[in-house]
Amino acid sequence: xxxxxxxxxxxxxxxxxxxxxxxxxxxxxxxxxxxxxxxxxxxxxxxxxxxxxxxxxxxxxxxxxxxxxxxxxxxxxxxxxxxxxxxxxxxxxxxxxxxxxxxxxxxxxxxxxxxxxxxxxxxxxxxxxxxxxxxxxxxxxxxxxxxxxxxxxxxxxxxxxxxxxxxxxxxxxxxxxxxxxxxxxxxxxxxxxxxxxxxxxxxxxxxxxxxxxxxxxxxxxxxxxxxxxxxxxxxxxxxxxxxxxxxxxxxxxxxxxxxxxxxxxxxxxxxxxxxxxxxxxxxxxxxxxxxxxxxxxxxxxxxxxxxxxxxxxxxxxxxxx
Amino acid sequence: xxxxxxxxxxxxxxxxxxxxxxxxxxxxxxxxxxxxxxxxxxxxxxxxxxxxxxxxxxxxxxxxxxxxxxxxxxxxxxxxxxxxxxxxxxxxxxxxxxxxxxxxxxxxxxxxxxxxxxxxxxxxxxxxxxxxxxxxxxxxxxxxxxxxxxxxxxxxxxxxxxxxxxxxxxxxxxxxxxxxxxxxxxxxxxxxxxxxxxxxxxxxxxxxxxxxxxxxxxxxxxxxxxxxxxxxxxxxxxxxxxxxxxxxxxxxxxxxxxxxxxxxxxxxxx
Numbered sequence: 223x224x225x226x227x228x229x230x231x232x233x234x235x236x237x238x239x240x241x242x243x244x245x246x247x248x249x250x251x252x253x254x255x256x257x258x259x260x261x262x263x264x265x266x267x268x269x270x271x272x273x274x275x276x277x278x279x280x281x282x283x284x285x286x287x288x289x290x291x292x293x294x295x296x297x298x299x300x301x302x303x304x305x306x307x308x309x310x311x312x313x314x315x316x317x318x319x320x321x322x323x324x325x326x327x328x329x330x331x332x333x334x335x336x337x338x339x340x341x342x343x344x345x346x347x348x349x350x351x352x353x354x355x356x357x358x359x360x361x362x363x364x365x366x367x368x369x370x371x372x373x374x375x376x377x378x379x380x381x382x383x384x385x386x387x388x389x390x391x392x393x394x395x396x397x398x399x400x401x402x403x404x405x406x407x408x409x410x411x412x413x414x415x416x417x418x419x420x421x422x423x424x425x426x427x428x429x430x431x432x433x434x435x436x437x438x439x440x441x442x443x444x445x446x447x448x449x450x451x452x453x454x455x456x457x458x459x460x461x462x463x464x465x466x467x468x469x470x471x472x473x474x475x476x477x478x479x480x481x482x483x484x485x486x487x488x489x490x491x492x493x494x495x496x497x498x499x500x501x502x503x504x505x506x507x508x509x510x511x512x513x514x515x516x517x518x519x520x521x522x523x524x525x526x527x528x529x530x531x532x533x534x535x536x537x538x539x540x541x542x543x
Numbered sequence: 544x545x546x547x548x549x550x551x552x553x554x555x556x557x558x559x560x561x562x563x564x565x566x567x568x569x570x571x572x573x574x575x576x577x578x579x580x581x582x583x584x585x586x587x588x589x590x591x592x593x594x595x596x597x598x599x600x601x602x603x604x605x606x607x608x609x610x611x612x613x614x615x616x617x618x619x620x621x622x623x624x625x626x627x628x629x630x631x632x633x634x635x636x637x638x639x640x641x642x643x644x645x646x647x648x649x650x651x652x653x654x655x656x657x658x659x660x661x662x663x664x665x666x667x668x669x670x671x672x673x674x675x676x677x678x679x680x681x682x683x684x685x686x687x688x689x690x691x692x693x694x695x696x697x698x699x700x701x702x703x704x705x706x707x708x709x710x711x712x713x714x715x716x717x718x719x720x721x722x723x724x725x726x727x728x729x730x731x732x733x734x735x736x737x738x739x740x741x742x743x744x745x746x747x748x749x750x751x752x753x754x755x756x757x758x759x760x761x762x763x764x765x766x767x768x769x770x771x772x773x774x775x776x777x778x779x780x781x782x783x784x785x786x787x788x789x790x791x792x793x794x795x796x797x798x799x800x801x802x803x804x805x806x807x808x809x810x811x812x813x
Contacts, residue, residue, distance in 0.1 A: 258640035260717040264630040265646065271627070271687030276653045279664030286663060338559065344552050355800060356560040359567060362796040362803075364746040366764040367785035370771060371570045374778045380582050382569055418563070419807065426808035475657055478748045482768060485775070501659050506753050511663050518659040525657055 286515035297512060304516035314517070317497045318524070324409055324496065325473040331413030331420070332465055338417060339424035340454065357418035365415070369482030372411045373398055376483075398483055401490035408479050416472075420465045427461030428454070459540045467532055474525055477502060497521055574782040581778050596783040603773050603780070605758050606787070609766040614791075616681040616751070616762060617744040623686035624740050625733055632695030633721050633729075637707070647696075653689035662753070669754055680754040681762065685744060691736050694810065698732030699725065735806030738799050745792050763788040 287304055289297040308314050338357065342350055360368065375382045378396030387394040397407040431454065439449050455462075477498040484491045495503075497517065505514030572588065573581055574596055580587040600606050634640070635647055665684050674680040702725065710720045726733075751762040758769065767785055774780045796803060 257638045257717055261634040261638040261640035261643075264634040264638070264718070264721070267627040268631040268650075268687050268689075268692055269646070272650065272653055272689060275665055275668070275684045275687060276656075276661055276689070277649070279661040279668075280656055282664040282667075283660045338556075341552050341556055344549065347549060347552060349553075353556050353560055354804070355797065356563050358796065358800065358804075359793065360563055362742055362792050363567075363789050364764055364767075364785070364792065366746075366748050366767045367789045370767060370781055370785045371566055374573065374782065375566060375569065377778070380584065380586070380778075382586060385584065385586050414563070414566075417559075422804055422807050471657075475659070481748070481752075482771065485772070498659060502749065502753075505663055506666075515663055518657070518663075521657055522660055526655070 283515045283518055286512055287519045289512040289515075291509065291511045293509070300512070304513050307513065308516050308520060313492075313495070313500065314497075314520075316493060317495050317500045320405060320494055321474055321476065321496045321498075323405055324412065324476055325470055327406065327409030328412040328416065328473040329466065329469055330409075331416055332462070332469060334413070335417050335420035335465070336424055336458070336462070338421040339428055340450070342421065342425055343428045354418070354422070357421060359418075360415045361419045363415075365478035366482050368411065368415060369479050372407075372414075373483045376407055399488050399490050401493050404484070404490050404494050408476075408483060411479055411483075412473060412476065416469065420469070423465055424458065424461050427458050431457045456541045460542060463532070463536050463540045467529060470528055470532070471525055474498075474521070474528070497524075570782045570786055573778055574786055576779045578777055578779060582776075593779060596779045597787065599780050600770065600784040600787065604766050604770055604784070606763075606766065606784070608759055609761050609763050610788075612678065612681065612755075612760065613745060613762045613764075613788075615678055616685075617741055619678070619682035620685035620744045621737055621740040623682070624688050624691045625737055627686065628688055628691030628695050628736060629726060629729065629733065630721070631692045633699050633725055634717075635692065635696045636699035637725070638717055650689045650692055654693065658749075662750070665750075666753060674754075676755050676757045676760040678760075681751055684750070685747075688740070691740065694736050694806070695729065695732050697809070698729055702728050731802065731805065734799065734802040735809060738795065738803045739806050741795060742792060742803070 286297070288299060288301060290300045290303070291297045341347075342353060376397035378384060378394070378399070381394075381397070383397065384394035395403050397403055435453050435457075436449055439453055444452065475498050476496045480491075480494070480496055480499050481502070484494070498521070501514050501517045501521065504510045504517060572590055575592045575594060576587055576590040576596075577593045580590055580593075631650075635643065635650075661684075669675060669680045669684070672679075674683070706724055706728070707720055710724050715723070746764060747762070748764045748768075752765045752768065755761050755765065758766070761769070767781075767788055770784050771781060
């Protein structure tokens with residue numbers, strides 16, 4: 223449903239091991255064949271729900287992307303007209319650029335999460351669960367509320383940030399209505415909400431690294447830094463890959479932040495819209511649903527392409543044991 | 544490493560933690576400032592405790608009603624997902640039937656698609672059923688989850704076989720085995736899915752925003768957007784509203800964080 227959900231979910235497809243296990247396993251092989259009516263019965267509620275509300279809608283959206291919608295609901299087939307318009311629409315090009323910039327900036331937060339996880343994984347460290355709770359607060363907080371809170375901190379006249387900067391003699395900009403900085407301002411919030419989440423995944427990865435690797439490296443005289451680059455990073459690479467794929471997919475769908483932080487009257491909004499914001503406007507504000515469907519299909523294509531590219535690239539740097 | 548060498552680690556972690564918590568602290572302080580205090584330079588760090596800001600949220604919004612809508616939406620989606628996903632996850636993990644592999648791939652394909660691909664047709668369905676501005680619009684499409692099915696399937700795959708075998712020899716049918724034997728064993732998996740679903744439902748914005756536009760039928764996240772439109776510069780009221788909207792999930796998180804963390808770590812570990 224939400225971006226987070228698909229973030230988590232998308233990545234499950236990562237592990238090649240489990241795709242191979244799809245058909246069999248689980249001890250099911252020993253079950254009698256007479257189970258099948260029960261099996262269909264148990265799958266039916268989710269299966270029918272997914273078919274009606276998820277699978278068929280994808281087909282419909284693809285179909286809608288070839289139609290134009292009248293003011294009173296009907297739609298007519300227009301072939302590739304939406305796609306032609308879309309590829310010439312400067313707003314779409316701009317929105318794609320904004321979305322990529324935002325995603326790229328949010329990715330810069332991934333190394334921060336690795337550092338955090340490594341620190342939390344320090345042997346004999348006390349208070350880990352307290353730290354984890356604190357770093358997780360932004361993750362569980364409603365994005366609409368997070369956006370509102372940061373909008374206040376970013377306020378150009380009375381915001382805490384600009385007050386802090388003024389103490390150092392810096393005259394801070396109007397973070398949310400200045401087109402030159404707003405994407406960066408939103409990316410900071412994006413990183414802020416993701417650090418704890420990604421660190422938990424990295425922490426699980428770190429705990430899977432056998433301690434004796436480090437002991438052996440220490441005997442060979444490798445220092446902490448050397449151990450980090452020669453043992454921790456390579457062995458953590460599957461988690462890094464997983465988190466990167468998730469972060470890209472999630473940040474490409476950024477909507478809540480921009481919707482809550484920038485009003486429709488904000489002068490910087492037009493030039494800083496993300497692709498999903500454009501989709502929302504077309505579908506539910508301007509009632510151009512055919513065009514909106516077209517945007518959604520293009521977004522799907524972008525996400526799939528980027529994911530496939532990342533899977534290709536992983537062979538070069540991800541170590542599976 | 545000796546205890547004494549841990550202090551630099553604590554220092555860095557504490558600075559980071561402060562960056563996580565300070566915005567919330569400021570949110571609270573602002574929520575009890577008067578309007579005048581909120582627009583003062585330097586900022587007011589000792590507020591005059593204007594608790595009336597919280598009351599004003601209720602004057603501008605049907606906050607109680609929206610709170611109830613959000614609770615019902617969250618509860619409805621979560622309970623339905625727990626039951627439906629557990630049933631399907633169990634069948635995929637433990638039963639044998641024709642087309643299992645293919646069906647599972649179909650389920651998983653839903654995970655790969657961004658939610659924007661579903662929204663327009665979902666809206667059409669809900670609107671043609673006359674469900675706009677009702678609880679049904681908020682709950683029904685969220686009752687089914689490919690992610691939940693996948694999560695619980697993985698969980699069931701990890702459970703031991705022998706208890707189930709025993710029940711089977713006693714002649715129990717798969718549904719009975721599922722209900723009486725496997726479901727109790729799957730508690731940790733159910734809790735993980737439950738808390739993830741609670742979080743996502745409570746915080747969901749775009750879908751509730753689109754289907755329920757009358758104030759009485761909105762959820763809190765959409766309500767906050769209206770509040771913002773009304774009190775554009777009155778940050779004390781806005782902060783009071785967003786704190787109240789956020790608090791329940793934070794409480795749930797603090798109580799059940801073990802299961803949430805396990806759920807997230809589990810999805811990360813294949």
